[in-house]
Amino acid sequence: MNVPNNLKYTKDHEWIKIDGDTATIGITDFAQGELGDIVYVEVETIGETLDKDEVFGTVEAVKTVSDLYLPLTGEILEFNEDLEDEPEMVNEEPYDKGWMIKMKIANQDEVKELMDAETYKSHIE
Amino acid sequence: MKSTALNPIHHQLGAKMVPFAGYEMPVSYSGVNIEHETVRQHLGVFDVSHMGEFFVEGKEALDLIQKVTTNDASKLVDGQAQYTCMPNETGGIVDDLIIYKFNAEKFMMVVNASNIQKDWDWIHSHNSFDAKLSDLSDEYSLLAIQGPKAVEAMQSISPLDLSDIKFYHFEVGEFGGAQDVIISATGYTGSGGFEIYFKNKDAEQIWTSVLEAGKGHGIQPIGLAARDTLRLEMGMCLYGNDIDETTSPIEAKLGWITKFTKDFINAEALKKEKENGPSRKLIAFEVLDKGIPRHDYELLNSEGESIGHVTSGTMSPSLKKAIGMGYVKAEYAKFGTEILIQIRKKQIKAVIVKPPFYKA
Numbered sequence: 225m226n227v228p229n230n231l232k233y234t235k236d237h238e239w240i241k242i243d244g245d246t247a248t249i250g251i252t253d254f255a256q257g258e259l260g261d262i263v264y265v266e267v268e269t270i271g272e273t274l275d276k277d278e279v280f281g282t283v284e285a286v287k288t289v290s291d292l293y294l295p296l297t298g299e300i301l302e303f304n305e306d307l308e309d310e311p312e313m314v315n316e317e318p319y320d321k322g323w324m325i326k327m328k329i330a331n332q333d334e335v336k337e338l339m340d341a342e343t344y345k346s347h348i349e
Numbered sequence: 350m351k352s353t354a355l356n357p358i359h360h361q362l363g364a365k366m367v368p369f370a371g372y373e374m375p376v377s378y379s380g381v382n383i384e385h386e387t388v389r390q391h392l393g394v395f396d397v398s399h400m401g402e403f404f405v406e407g408k409e410a411l412d413l414i415q416k417v418t419t420n421d422a423s424k425l426v427d428g429q430a431q432y433t434c435m436p437n438e439t440g441g442i443v444d445d446l447i448i449y450k451f452n453a454e455k456f457m458m459v460v461n462a463s464n465i466q467k468d469w470d471w472i473h474s475h476n477s478f479d480a481k482l483s484d485l486s487d488e489y490s491l492l493a494i495q496g497p498k499a500v501e502a503m504q505s506i507s508p509l510d511l512s513d514i515k516f517y518h519f520e521v522g523e524f525g526g527a528q529d530v531i532i533s534a535t536g537y538t539g540s541g542g543f544e545i546y547f548k549n550k551d552a553e554q555i556w557t558s559v560l561e562a563g564k565g566h567g568i569q570p571i572g573l574a575a576r577d578t579l580r581l582e583m584g585m586c587l588y589g590n591d592i593d594e595t596t597s598p599i600e601a602k603l604g605w606i607t608k609f610t611k612d613f614i615n616a617e618a619l620k621k622e623k624e625n626g627p628s629r630k631l632i633a634f635e636v637l638d639k640g641i642p643r644h645d646y647e648l649l650n651s652e653g654e655s656i657g658h659v660t661s662g663t664m665s666p667s668l669k670k671a672i673g674m675g676y677v678k679a680e681y682a683k684f685g686t687e688i689l690i691q692i693r694k695k696q697i698k699a700v701i702v703k704p705p706f707y708k709a
Contacts, residue, residue: 260377260380264639264640266639284664286382286664287577287578
């Protein structure tokens with residue numbers, strides 16, 4: 225199971241890459257494996273400011289649908305529009321081309337509460 | 350949790366295993382889309398040993414079967430199979446199943462895994478005939494070998510002429526090095542092939558020979574996820590989703606297996622329902638907007654009023670379109686009718702179509 229050390233994680237199987245006051249968010253290798261073939265990622269919250277743990281989108285796999293929870297409070301800046309044509313990138317490259325959104329972090333204190341790679345690994349074991 | 354005789358092999362193959370109907374079953378091996386495509390284009394093998402097998406034997410075996418099922422089993426010749434269902438007394442369906450006729454005094458009923466105990470109790474409670482029932486579900490394994498290459502690929506492991514077995518017919522004989530194998534030209538995919546019943550002790554050997562024989566034909570093991578997308582593309586019902594104790598065979602468009610030429614449980618009420626027309630009907634629909642229908646999502650008319658609900662839905666791997674089935678009020682059941690599906694906060698368009706969705 226691929227769990228890169230440079231990322232942060234949530235119990236909902238999302239990864240967060242922190243870059244100053246912006247964060248890039250996607251779902252983990254474990255999550256894409258559990259969902260199976262992903263056919264559609266829906267994010268219609270661009271420009272909205274949401275609280276931590278609010279639903280910012282949904283991911284539809286062939287067999288199931290799952291909500292996406294915002295790991296930090298802040299504004300949704302951008303959706304990875306390449307996923308409209310190639311949703312399978314979430315399966316193939318969950319940490320690279322399969323990223324989902326970029327957001328502006330409103331409260332840096334929340335970043336400290338995220339899991340590191342080691343903690344996440346024990347969470348999925 | 351129960352497991353099939355092939356359970357260790359699925360683990361070795363790295364299958365994703367899930368609990369299903371009390372069994373630990375493989376849901377996928379390499380991914381639902383690729384597995385689906387493999388069956389449509391080449392050949393796949395499914396372990397569906399969780400299904401139940403009841404044998405009905407004796408002078409009045411047929412009488413019992415005629416009483417508890419809707420289709421007319423008296424029409425069967427030896428070596429023929431029939432899709433049918435068991436109605437309950439309140440207008441619904443106890444289970445859907447396949448009946449196999451070996452001879453006038455020996456039949457097999459193949460039932461859904463989740464209903465084995467319920468079906469057994471039900472049939473027993475109606476057995477006022479000279480018929481002996483035995484539940485051999487735990488002794489029999491079942492492989493579905495499905496896809497356009499099935500006959501060609503499997504011929505090398507059986508002395509029987511497999512191309513001679515007509516659709517919904519079966520033979521009993523040698524297969525994959527084992528004896529007394531039931532080789533049935535049936536399936537739940539719409540891509541042709543066989544369902545093979547045999548004793549658990551032969552499971553590993555048959556599995557290995559099937560994979561070996563299919564090697565040059567692109568055979569792959571296929572999980573329950575693709576089994577579901579394959580059957581849904583054909584518009585076939587899944588018990589627990591599209592039919593259950595509250596849906597009648599008439600509503601479910603199973604009129605073709607409901608024969609009023611004979612007496613069976615609740616026949617009178619079902620006949621009346623057929624004559625008057627059911628108040629709701631099971632329909633198939635294709636989604637026109639973006640979104641995937643799921644079990645229990647609400648269906649609406651174009652004015653936004655509730656007219657029913659989704660019973661099965663998926664992204665069709667062959668058509669690359671979202672498809673589904675569901676019940677709607679009868680007046681909305683015509684092909685070509687546009688309806689709406691409530692998906693979370695949105696309403697998306699769909700159109701009612703004539704199944705199957707996938708035409709080979």
